[in-house]
Amino acid sequence: MATTLTKFSPERRNWLRSISGIPGTQIVIPIVVVLLLILALVGPLIAPESQVYRSDILSALAPPSSQHWLGTDEQGRDVFWRIIAGAQASLLSAVAIVTGFSIVGILVATIATLGGKWVDEVVMRVVDAALAFPPIIFALGVAAALGPSLNSAIIAMILTGWPVTARVLRGVMRETMSQAYVENARVLGVSRTRLMLRHVLPNSMDVLLVKWAGDIGNTILILGGLSFVGVGAQPPSAEWGAMVTSAKGIIATAPWAAFAPGVAIAITAVAFGLLGDILQVRFNPALRKR
């Protein structure tokens, strides 16, 4: 296994360089991410509500034109403006989900790291049990209990996302705890809580940040998937996954209605995924040296 890793590492290095090693390309990714975040914040404010939510049924399924750049959907609503307005529901929901399960993951990892051997054992077995829940199946259960909505999807994904973060972070924290400067601080009589808050947690955050960025992309895809199976955002929401869902029946006759939000999901997922890779290179001296 070790041989295999050594063999493929140079290729990974080349790949990272080809994608993000060139300064110009590397800069594009954070710019796209920032633009997407800005869009998520201001999108609903700049998109005319009448174009986003109001049915103009007699204009339904109009192809792209100067009046409707990306065409209209089956209710006659402008696809372009719906994508702009829907960025908030799609992106900020993903940010909220990842932030939510990251916070839970940090708390659990901290308890496991600080609590001693037995607490660590118990907490990690709970994490193992929680890891067994597939997010989509769990979301279907939550939707059955709370009713299908974007909030149900967010709750379900927070409840299923934290164990991975907890497990990864707990490993990193334990490694950080064994560092010489932490040992020195401990010898100097620094309390465990202070040790955790001032030394261990800040020095483990780089891993979390890399994971956070990567998780945004995955979460957008899963959120879109949940909307696609009908347990996420409901009409007339402009959430991108819900837009793809409502257009799936007309994909042969009006492909723009599904294609445009699909591309928006793909761009966002790729941008955040690549941002995670860039951050990984930035925070990991070993990768940077290569």
Place this chain on the structure above:
Amino acid sequence: MSFNIRHFRPTTRAAILTVPLVASMLTACTAGGAGGGGGNASGGSNAIVVAFKHEFNTMDPLRADYAQTNMVDNIVYEPLIKFDAQNKMVGALATEFKVAPDAKSIAFTLRDGVTFHDGTTMTAKDVKFSLDRYVRLGQGIASQLQGYDSTTVVDDKHVVINLKAPNAFFINGLANVYVMEADLVTKNAGKDDGQGWLQSHEAGTGPFVGTGTSTADGTAVTRYDKYWGFDDKRPTQMTFRRIDESATERDELKAGNVDIALGISAIDAAAIKGQPGVDVAFLKTSGLTQVFFNTSTGATADPKIRQGLKLAFDYAGGYAKIENGNGSIASGVISDSFTCRPDGSAPSAQDTAQAKQLLAGLGNQTLELRYQSVDSVQTQLATLFQSNLKDLGVNVNLVPIAFPDYLKTLSSPSTIPSMMLLNDYIMSPDPGAALDKLYNSKSIGITNKGAYTNPKVDSLLAQARTQPDEAKRCDLYKQVESDVAADSVTANMYQVSFPVGYRKDLKGITFDWAATPMSFFNVRVG
């Protein structure tokens, strides 16, 4: 010339490797779609494959009120009577039937030479057993037997159904009440009166025999060659295969893997039209797309609010763009497939000015519209209604609900949704039983979908129940329909027209009262 992928940059290599990977995944998906259901259809074959939507719960005729169950049961089982193409009541297992002058009993003479699929002769004992079982279990098709008292077996070929009170509606409801073999069901009754066994087995007399292979995704039946009305033009086998996606049904029909597609959308139906070897029929059914208002509790208890809501919907726009111009805009509380309709019924129309005036009384209340999200047309109609009301300053939340869950809400007026969008079908050409179930206050908590109470309507229905003269009964129905329409119990949207894609050499793709939208009893090959 040799091709070595290692000569390329890693990113190019990844792209080159991705192409066959994606292609193989797509091929796998396509292959799975084509063969997944075990379809064996091909042009001219006598064994046909039928694609349908939604779960196939059971074959038990107790649940023949579910369209999927009835789709199969109406060719595996038979009722005592049925309706012909001219809406005339004719015998099925019965050759003669006579309603007593006091309308309190109905005498039937049973057909000679009818055998169940295991060869046992059908007798009056089987009729009694079947009716008693439905009433005993009290679910599903038992709602067709309201007022049933008992069955008297006169002899093997003669049976009398006794009613608790005079009821002229009763006999119409028997068209979907199937007769099963008493001994076979009793033998396999278990602890649930045969419900478990009948889920995948059958005990009928119909032209097709169940193969005992039912799952939630469908079933298969083979032709019964000892059927009393045997016709060798009937398919030798029918495989019912669940396909929920309209586009998949369309492609499977075009590929020849499916012979009849029941679940295609109007848009996909238009795409099939003109394709070689296949055709599309838009079957005008007895159903209406309607919004039922809760007339008992909440904001919709006010008739003015209901009228305002009714006038807010863009019927013409929805008809042109969502219904794709198929069917028609509804013009009353029952479908125009019926003859007993008030004279001069006009199609529903939007009047935003009057609607706004009437809805002013709502204030800031947010309403809830329930709909079945599995039906894309209903989702579109609900979204349009929501937008129309938003234009008038009324906020509506759309909340999906599964049909079985909706049926549970009918148990109490307080749980009935304030607005429920659905396709409502009436199963017999005489609308009396349906009007009685939907609008009689005695049906509140059971089948009255709006918890509607109107003493005048109750009185008219009571008169109709004891009126043996069909024409006079029809006049009473018209008055009921007018009163219900005036009270805005429902927003009547569209006459349901059902697109059915089919192999061109198949005959009998027509509307039939026996099943929605069509009965496979009529299907012939060639």
